[in-house]
Amino acid sequence: MSGPVERVGAAALDRLRAARDLWRLYVSTIAGLGRALARRRDHAGPPRGELGRQMFHIGNRSLGFVIVTLGFIGMVVTFEACLQLSRVTGDYSTVGGQMIRLVISDFGPTLTAMMLATRVGAGIAAELGSMKVTEQIDALRMSGVLPVDYLIVPRFIASVLMTVVLTVIGTLVMYGAGGLTAWRSFAVNPSLYFDISLVRPRHVAIGVLKAVAFGAAIPIVAGFCGLRARGSSEGVGWATTAAVVGSSFAVIALDFVISAAALWVTGGDL
Amino acid sequence: MSALVLTHVTKRYGTRLVLDDISLELARGARLGLIGPAASGKSVLLKLVAGLEQPDAGTITVLGDTITRPHVREVDLGELRKRIGMLFQSYALFDFLDVAGNVAFPLEQRGGIPAAEIAERVAARLRAVGLAGSERKLVGELSGGMKKRTGIARATVADAELVLYDEPTAGLDPVTTQKIYDLLAADQQRTGASVLAVSSDVAALAELVDEIAFLYRGKIVYRGPARSIRDAPDPLVRQFVRGELDGPLTEAIG
Numbered sequence: 354m355s356g357p358v359e360r361v362g363a364a365a366l367d368r369l370r371a372a373r374d375l376w377r378l379y380v381s382t383i384a385g386l387g388r389a390l391a392r393r394r395d396h397a398g399p400p401r402g403e404l405g406r407q408m409f410h411i412g413n414r415s416l417g418f419v420i421v422t423l424g425f426i427g428m429v430v431t432f433e434a435c436l437q438l439s440r441v442t443g444d445y446s447t448v449g450g451q452m453i454r455l456v457i458s459d460f461g462p463t464l465t466a467m468m469l470a471t472r473v474g475a476g477i478a479a480e481l482g483s484m485k486v487t488e489q490i491d492a493l494r495m496s497g498v499l500p501v502d503y504l505i506v507p508r509f510i511a512s513v514l515m516t517v518v519l520t521v522i523g524t525l526v527m528y529g530a531g532g533l534t535a536w537r538s539f540a541v542n543p544s545l546y547f548d549i550s551l552v553r554p555r556h557v558a559i560g561v562l563k564a565v566a567f568g569a570a571i572p573i574v575a576g577f578c579g580l581r582a583r584g585s586s587e588g589v590g591w592a593t594t595a596a597v598v599g600s601s602f603a604v605i606a607l608d609f610v611i612s613a614a615a616l617w618v619t620g621g622d623l
Numbered sequence: 624m625s626a627l628v629l630t631h632v633t634k635r636y637g638t639r640l641v642l643d644d645i646s647l648e649l650a651r652g653a654r655l656g657l658i659g660p661a662a663s664g665k666s667v668l669l670k671l672v673a674g675l676e677q678p679d680a681g682t683i684t685v686l687g688d689t690i691t692r693p694h695v696r697e698v699d700l701g702e703l704r705k706r707i708g709m710l711f712q713s714y715a716l717f718d719f720l721d722v723a724g725n726v727a728f729p730l731e732q733r734g735g736i737p738a739a740e741i742a743e744r745v746a747a748r749l750r751a752v753g754l755a756g757s758e759r760k761l762v763g764e765l766s767g768g769m770k771k772r773t774g775i776a777r778a779t780v781a782d783a784e785l786v787l788y789d790e791p792t793a794g795l796d797p798v799t800t801q802k803i804y805d806l807l808a809a810d811q812q813r814t815g816a817s818v819l820a821v822s823s824d825v826a827a828l829a830e831l832v833d834e835i836a837f838l839y840r841g842k843i844v845y846r847g848p849a850r851s852i853r854d855a856p857d858p859l860v861r862q863f864v865r866g867e868l869d870g871p872l873t874e875a876i877g
Contacts, residue, residue, distance in 0.1 A: 488715035491675050492777075495709045496729045497701040 371581075378501065378577050385499065385506040403507045411473050411508070412515030416522070419468050423523040424530040426464060427456070431531030435539040445539060449546030452531050457552060458559040458615075458623070461524030462516075463608045466567030469516060470600035474575035477508055478596030481579025482589040490580065500580070508572040516568030517561065524560070555623070559615050566611060570603040624687055626651045626785050626817035627672060632681035634667055641667050642678070643841035651784075654811060654818040656828040656849060658863065659838035660872070665821040666712060668838070669787050672819060673709055674700045686784055705733055708783030708816070712790040714770040716762045716777075722749070722769075723758035726776045733781065748776040752806060768799045775803065779810050786811070788820040792827060800824060804831050825852060825864050837863065 392398050434448055481504060484490050490500050528547075535541035578596035582588040616623060627649040634642040641664040649655050657665045670676040671683060674690040682691045688703050689695065708729075716725050723745050730741045749755050752772040757765070765773065771791065778786060791807060792800040804827045811818055811831070822828040829835065829849040837845040837860045845857040853864050862870030 487718075488711050488713050489717055491670075491673075492709075492711060492715040492717065494675060494697075494700075495673060495704050495707065496732045497705040498732050499698060499701065 374581075375574070375577050378505070378580075379573050381499075381501045382505050382509050382573060385502040386509070388499075388502055389506055399503050399507050404511055407507045407511035408515055410476070411469070411511050412518060415469055415472055415515070415519060418472060419465055419519050419523045420526050422468050423461070423464055423527040426460070427527030427530035428534040430460070430527075431534045432538060435535055435541065439539065445535065445541045446545055448535055448541060449532065449548055450551040452546075453528055453549055453552055454556055454623075456524050456528050456531075458556040458563075459608070459612065461527060462520045462560050462563035462567060463604060464527070465520045465523040466516060466564070466571065466604045467601060469512070469519070469567075470571050470604055471597050473512065474571050474596045474600035475593050477572055477575035478579040478582075478592045479589060481576055482582030482592035485580055485582045485592075486585055486588050505572060505576045508576065509569065512572045513565055513568035516571070517564045520560065520564040555615070555619060559611065559623075563608060563611050566607045567604050570607060571600045574600040574603050624651060625649060625684070626653065626686060627819065628682075628684040629668075629672075630682045630684075632671065632678045632683060634664070634671060634676070634678045640841050642671070645681070645841075645843055647836070647843060649817055649819060651817055652815050653834070654820070654832040656825075656832035656835040657819065657821045657838055658823070658825055658828065658835055660863065663838045664841050665838055666789050669709070669789050669819065669821055673707060673787060674704065705729070705781065706784045708778035708781065708786040710771075710774045710778040710786075710788045710791055712793060712821075714762075714774045716765075716770055716773055718762045720762075721758065722754060722760050722762075722765070722773050725762070725773055726780050729777060729781045744780055745776075748780045751810070752776045753802070768795050768803075771795060771799075771803065772806075775806065775810075779814070782814050783816055785817045785819070788818065788822070790822055791820065792822065792824055800827055804828075807831055 389398065431448065431452060434452070435445060438445055438448065481490075484493075484504075490504075493500050493503055532541075532543055532546045535546050536543050575596040578592045578599060581595075582592040625648050627647070629645055629647040632642055632645045632647075633640070645668070657668065659665055667676065671678055672685060674683075674685070674695075677692055682689055684690070685703060686706055690700060690703065717728065720728065726745045726748055727741050730736050730744060746755070746758075749758060752775055754769060754772055754776065757769065760769075762770065762773075775791065778788070788807065792803050795803065807818075807820075808831050810816075818832060820828060820832060825835070829852055832849050834846060835849045835852050836843050837855075837857070839859060845855055845860045847855055847860075852860070855861055855864065858871050861867075862872045
């Protein structure tokens, strides 16, 4: 019978091992990318068209979800901002300028990635978890296939590319929906709202960097959870839940780290 | 050269000792059956031989290559595994492929084999296992017996040098069981592959293999000719094979 200290220690060790294995999966995926680039066309690897299929699943199938969600959030955020301004100064001239900076460098990539973490992360974990508990992953290995190369690498590439694309679309929708709300609810002149003169290249760079980092993190965390599934359907359910929680947390943590790093690099002049 | 050498192999899951200091050798072209009570470590032993799991102690050499760490990493095992065929107890068929796609998979992953040759070999294998005409069926449309036969076709399509069978006939009716064992025996005759098979159907297994080893509480307690397994000198083995209620096995299990 183990005491409370042993149980806490065992749990801590378990977390440390999981962090180490997650890091190893990330390194293996980068190595797998290299192998995919070096692979001859007639040699082993994922089936032809797999990258396109994954881009369709991650990108096209998430498009409506991202547009609706970010559109509504853009409306709510702009409405709240205008409402507060109307109570204090009544000057709406900076709403559009501040909104676009915030949406490009923070809200756009982060909210898009949060949506993908739930939809795509759950899908990847459930698919890979199901393959794990039915020994299909072992069958892949017995055919001389590295599961990371076959399953994770195409999802990783597709996720990075489509997260950037969806972030651009989500940012435009969020900003546009905010402009519509400001115009209809507070009579803010659209030419005043859609003034992008405050946007600097560094805002775009931070937004793209975040989108790439989030797009890379989601399939790694979700794939990791799927490949750790044990037992039967209960194990797949656990893996799916862990993937949604883990990839959402990864998005928030990376957002914090990249934002802090950007502040440090620019000396606070964002 | 041996097809398989296990030297002082031990495997634990948590505090449970599954395999305890196992040493085993299988000559090239030889056929060995593994029997034993449930949860005696038979499937774990097969997974260790395939390199799907790593032992906690001891070394394993398969077809001349040592597959235990620190000698190899997962990325190094790919080429060796292409020389091994494995039939999984739960079939482990790819549900994103049809029957022909499943059987073709090991050949496609080898690389360098023309598509026409792959199609020809897949068709021949499916004919051999009695699945001609089912090429385009998805895994979900297959019965248990058809899944098992698809798994056998996939395990043997690449003419592996070592074939591992995990319960090849579990859950099948006696007629299908006999058909599958005839098929496995004919296939082994054709390729000369070494065979390591785990099965609970001792009578049918004895038709396929030359020798049978009895795994009990993590140790191989008996290894002898398959034909005379019912008269093995070890009372544990005799009771298990004959399915008798009274004997040392019952007393040990309680």
